[in-house]
Amino acid sequence: MATKTASKSTKATNGRSTTARSTPARSTAKKSMTSEMENSKFHELFVEQLKDIYWAEKHLVKALGKMQKAATTAELVDCISEHVEVTKGQVERLEQIFELLGKKPQGKKCPAMEGLIEEGEEVIADTEADSMVRDAGIIIASQKIEHYEIASYGCLRTLAQKMGHDEIADLLQQTLDEEKEADTLLTSVAENNVNEEALSE
Numbered sequence: 001m002a003t004k005t006a007s008k009s010t011k012a013t014n015g016r017s018t019t020a021r022s023t024p025a026r027s028t029a030k031k032s033m034t035s036e037m038e039n040s041k042f043h044e045l046f047v048e049q050l051k052d053i054y055w056a057e058k059h060l061v062k063a064l065g066k067m068q069k070a071a072t073t074a075e076l077v078d079c080i081s082e083h084v085e086v087t088k089g090q091v092e093r094l095e096q097i098f099e100l101l102g103k104k105p106q107g108k109k110c111p112a113m114e115g116l117i118e119e120g121e122e123v124i125a126d127t128e129a130d131s132m133v134r135d136a137g138i139i140i141a142s143q144k145i146e147h148y149e150i151a152s153y154g155c156l157r158t159l160a161q162k163m164g165h166d167e168i169a170d171l172l173q174q175t176l177d178e179e180k181e182a183d184t185l186l187t188s189v190a191e192n193n194v195n196e197e198a199l200s201e
Contacts, residue, residue, distance in 0.1 A: 046159045054094045055107030063117040070124045132198035139190045146183040
């Protein structure tokens with residue numbers, strides 16, 4: 001999740017994404033992919049994993065809104081609020097990737113993200129409102145989500161590179177960088193005051 005300072009770089013990233021969407025890169029992606037590759041099990045795995053993370057990101061937008069409402073610390077609330085916008089941009093970036101592959105954006109239920117979202121909801125239900133303990137729990141749940149996304153986007157980028165989808169790999173790298181930044185920022189919020197105050201409650 002990103003703070004207001006980090007949002008400037010996020011907007012710039014989203015700007016690059018928008019610029020890339022307006023370029024005739026779709027034909028480049030198609031040229032680099034032979035019919036043999038397109039029909040391969042490896043490429044099928046790549047597309048299925050894209051569907052998985054697409055479903056995850058779209059459902060995460062709603063889940064982040066719930067976490068934002070449940071958070072107490074202003075810094076954490078700002079982090080979540082900013083990352084909601086970042087996540088919406090990531091959804092658009094995935095849609096761009098589907099277009100580059102000549103496919104309709106389509107999600108496939110992601111059991112892992114579904115479980116992580118449910119875990120976040122349990123944290124909120126099991127902690128007191130307006131408490132630092134709840135904020136600490138929200139950060140833990142959020143970082144588990146970030147680590148899942150970091151693993152997912154890192155693997156997808158590597159698969160894209162292997163198949164020569166250079167532009168797609170670059171788009172996935174942008175999202176990977178955002179997720180790593182979010183994880184770092186969450187750690188900062190926790191270490192700055194949340195954990196210390198939660199310990200004294």
